[in-house]
Amino acid sequence: MTDDIVASVVRQWQAVNPGLDTGPMELIGRINRCAALLQQAEDAPLRAAGLNRAEFDLLGAMRRTDRELTPGELARETFSSGAAVTKRLRALQESGLIGRRSDARDRRVAHVGLTEAGRDLVDRLLPEQLAYERSVLSGLDEETRSGLSGQLGELLVQLEGRLGGGRR
Amino acid sequence: MTDDIVASVVRQWQAVNPGLDTGPMELIGRINRCAALLQQAEDAPLRAAGLNRAEFDLLGAMRRTDRELTPGELARETFSSGAAVTKRLRALQESGLIGRRSDARDRRVAHVGLTEAGRDLVDRLLPEQLAYERSVLSGLDEETRSGLSGQLGELLVQLEGRLGGGRR
DNA sequence: AACAGGTGTTACACATGTAAAAGATTCTCC
DNA sequence: GGAGAATCTTTTACATGTGTAACACCTGTT
Numbered sequence: 506m507t508d509d510i511v512a513s514v515v516r517q518w519q520a521v522n523p524g525l526d527t528g529p530m531e532l533i534g535r536i537n538r539c540a541a542l543l544q545q546a547e548d549a550p551l552r553a554a555g556l557n558r559a560e561f562d563l564l565g566a567m568r569r570t571d572r573e574l575t576p577g578e579l580a581r582e583t584f585s586s587g588a589a590v591t592k593r594l595r596a597l598q599e600s601g602l603i604g605r606r607s608d609a610r611d612r613r614v615a616h617v618g619l620t621e622a623g624r625d626l627v628d629r630l631l632p633e634q635l636a637y638e639r640s641v642l643s644g645l646d647e648e649t650r651s652g653l654s655g656q657l658g659e660l661l662v663q664l665e666g667r668l669g670g671g672r673r
Numbered sequence: 674m675t676d677d678i679v680a681s682v683v684r685q686w687q688a689v690n691p692g693l694d695t696g697p698m699e700l701i702g703r704i705n706r707c708a709a710l711l712q713q714a715e716d717a718p719l720r721a722a723g724l725n726r727a728e729f730d731l732l733g734a735m736r737r738t739d740r741e742l743t744p745g746e747l748a749r750e751t752f753s754s755g756a757a758v759t760k761r762l763r764a765l766q767e768s769g770l771i772g773r774r775s776d777a778r779d780r781r782v783a784h785v786g787l788t789e790a791g792r793d794l795v796d797r798l799l800p801e802q803l804a805y806e807r808s809v810l811s812g813l814d815e816e817t818r819s820g821l822s823g824q825l826g827e828l829l830v831q832l833e834g835r836l837g838g839g840r841r
Numbered sequence: 842a843a844c845a846g847g848t849g850t851t852a853c854a855c856a857t858g859t860a861a862a863a864g865a866t867t868c869t870c871c
Numbered sequence: 872g873g874a875g876a877a878t879c880t881t882t883t884a885c886a887t888g889t890g891t892a893a894c895a896c897c898t899g900t901t
Contacts, residue, residue: 507830525799537712538752539828543704557888569689585889586890588891614847638697639694656824663810753857754858754859755881755882758881781881782880
């Protein structure tokens with residue numbers, strides 16, 4: 506059984522500062538490091554389609570809600586700033602993946618929706634992406650995977666409550 | 674028991690695309706979302722000291738290895754690019770937290786080390802930071818925390834092997 | 842009619858990574 | 872032994888993506 510990076514960092518701290526309670530570091534450090542490694546790896550099929558993860562998240566939000574969304578809703582849905590959404594929407598529109606329509610009643614708001622090409626792209630890409638992710642996670646047995654999912658869900662509920670990551 | 678965000682996203686996908694195997698999404702999505710929420714929150718004590726997480730990681734690497742490091746070693750240690758390290762080192766040097774010394778034998782390399790002020794800052798900040806992180810995680814019972822740490826360690830070993838996150 | 846508030850976009854600052862550059866060392870082959 | 876090539880370490884230049892804050896525009900209210 507070999508050590509992971511966080512374990513060896515923790516050992517270094519213990520050597521230099523014995524008695525330090527490194528518990529939080531072991532959990533948070535591992536979450537951050539896993540996220541960094543996954544993000545570096547997981548975008549391979551997306552990149553092949555000329556998208557990055559943030560753009561795909563936008564397309565995915567439109568596909569899974571199955572209706573037109575406003576830029577503001579998309580920002581909340583993807584946890585990013587309005588400005589970032591504006592910029593990404595422009596790129597996606599230039600690629601012909603989304604279209605926009607302005608609201609008849611309230612001319613401040615815009616409604617953004619997938620074009621047929623955008624919808625087809627998501628439907629083609631998502632299974633590829635999931636298959637790729639499955640292969641990245643294949644080193645873990647099913648029990649560990651579902652255990653992790655469940656416990657991370659628990660943590661996520663706590664964090665959402667505590668840190669106001671609220672939705673809507 | 675309430676749902677987390679990922680669970681509700683998965684439910685949306687299932688409604689629109691029944692039979693999709695969303696397993697990888699449930700795990701990776703939660704890891705990413707936890708990391709995002711934690712990073713947003715976890716830097717509070719650091720910010721009070723005028724540092725960001727990346728700069729603190731640099732200082733921490735020097736403190737825990739307890740010796741002078743070269744910029745290249747620091748880049749590998751903190752998993753960031755050499756250019757980013759150069760820029761951060763300049764800022765930290767201007768703050769008087771680190772000092773540099775050029776190698777006697779090989780004039781290409783520089784040796785960077787903590788000043789007394791830098792060392793004191795880390796020793797003061799790290800316990801604060803860990804206490805803060807402990808409070809952020811306090812919603813989880815000890816069993817869940819250690820379970821998560823262990824399983825994430827397992828995942829991390831897999832990812833490091835698979836994705837070449839090798840060290841040294 | 843003025844105003845308070847909401848929505849989307851633009852301007853700017855900032856952090857990061859990739860790639861090129863600059864400086865220094867080591868190797869190779871004559 | 873030495874000149875040039877290859878390599879290594881760090882820094883600089885540039886492109887990119889993001890968030891904050893200011894802005895323009897619109898609505899509904901008083």
